[in-house]
Amino acid sequence: MIERGYDADTARHSVVRALLPVVRYPAEIWRHRYLLQNFFRRELLGRFRGSALGIVWVLIHPVFLFAIYYFVFGYVFGRPATGTAPSPAFALYLFSGVLAFTSFGEGLIRSCTCVVDNGNLVKKVAFPSELLPVPPILVGLTVYLVGAAVCLGTGLFYGVLQPDWTLLLLPVVLLLQFLMTLGLGLFLANCNVFARDTSHLWGILQTAWMFLTPVFWYPHQIPGEIGDSLRAAFQWNPAYSLIQAHRLVLGARDFDLREGETAIAVTFGSLGDHLLACACWALALLALGYGVFMSRRHRYADLV
């Protein structure tokens, strides 16, 4: 006999208590896979239904961003002194970075508003709202996969990317990105329920975050002592490890950036370190996000 109930007198709404069931979260996602699959389809198709280009739009956004950055950072701020055009290596460095960060950021922005956007589900149907950020994040990852294929193809053509067996670790990187986005997304979604200002604020913060992450610049470009301390600080940026892991898996290899006489060595670090860092971030963010979300979930229906 199925039994369902709620006891307001014994229910404790502390974050720590709500955090413990996080171990059951993957099972919960798996149990609702059929539902999530439907939501995923709805999210993916619903966004483009009625538009002429349809699914093509998912790629147009990162490609367009790439084109702008390529022009601005390759030509305007680039090396006009040397008179050389930006190299394919730079183009692919930029493209892979933009792809990874937009899929990460897209997932975050979408999950930030997911509870409020699905107000009628939260309010009218007894719906497991902790699942709401999953479909938009999966859509972000799907878009990334399409972009990564394009990136890989071009990289192989120009001989810039040299993928090897580590390409098989792409699912691992995607899983870690999924968990990181989910954790932070749950936290943001919770905040957005209580104050709708969150989604606007987050839009700004996320732009700042992208500029502080080596998406279109090399960490090694920063000269002097300040460069060393900044590079040390970057290790603490979750997006830094994530993006470098993405690049390494796609086959980016250390190269020398020639600028006239001097050569700057661009290194991507070790994949193992980045994956470890991402895993730590994923666990920490998921615990934080899930704990906060679940401890406040009982109040959402009255607020959206």
Next chain:
Amino acid sequence: MNPRYAIEVQGLAKTYRIYGNPWHRLIERMPWVKGPMHREIPALRDISFQIEPGQCVGVVGRNGAGKSTLLKILTGTTFPTRGRYTLRGRVAALLELGAGFHQDFTGRENIFMNAAMLGFSRQEARRKFDEILAFSELGEFIDAPIRTYSSGMGARLGFSVAVATDPDVLIIDEILAVGDLQFQRKCVDKIWDYKARGKTMFFCSHSLYDVRQICEQAIWLRDGRVQMMADSVMVTNEYATWETGKRDHPDQAGFETMPAAQFDPKNPPEDEHHPRILSAQLIDPKTGQPREVFAPGDDVAVRLHIRNARKPETLGVAIGVMRSEGTLCFAHQSQFDGLQFDHEECFVTLHLKNLCLLSGEFNLPVWLLDHRGVHRFHERPVEQKLLVQNRTKDLGLFLQQHEWQVERVGGVRGK
């Protein structure tokens, strides 16, 4: 908690906090802020009751008494501030039908989506699909986007998916008004089918008539408290009495205790074969001719011409007598008096002997009902108004049988 019960509620309370500004919620928690920055609105104060499996319980009460909050808590969409509840068995809620529908997707896609939200696996949903489609009667519209549907079609689809779950406990909010008349009939049948199979039902309605017909027990909610929980006839009567005393608009009084009108009687169902009242006449029983003006003490009759060209079906009728300002003076339902009929065409006459109404103008609404007295096939007023004219000087609404008596006390005056 006792596992004997299907629904168990103990000390349930729900208070809504209203903040002027979302940031007040945060600011209020700061240590230097003194006093709360919100207003509290209690929706439920202290609700306790138990419902045994197989029981059908109705909830009545005014708007704002906490009915929908209670239903929302039991379905799990919102949570109580205090107290606890337990539901045992598979629960389905028939409120907010089709709330999860996505407007741009077809009915077919939405069925699978909705089924998934109700906890179906993919195989289950596939298996039930034909049943859902057949019940919803949407036909080829199933492959059109929901946004092209009429509101009735959407509700039909929602109802069809919800009942396909075959729940043990059914939570219903004013469900008998889904879609067109024929579909309403199917809903009533479905609900009756649940009842017959011993499922538990928790039913919230404004129609006291429905509560009385469908439920054995009823709960009267008043200002977030259980005012009364007992036999449904007793509760609805108590509530109706209280409500009539409270009501600001007397023209509404009494209506809710009768079957609610579900469509404009001027627009009878398009289907010619639908059971319907062809005519309703106020007649003089002696001559058989229509007549409007009567006096107290006269015999009055109401003659109905009824046709059911559809499949044979047991029917009943109800006739009410309502003063022009809306007071229901009395109403009779044929099933209560043991009369049902299943003819294709017939005349049914209600004889009111020795009319005891006093002067006034009366309307006589007539309802054609199914054999359980729940579904209304047709409603129309009697063509004539009943005009009662006093020949005596008696005052009031009706003539009570009476006699006077005087008993002298003490001796004769003046002697």
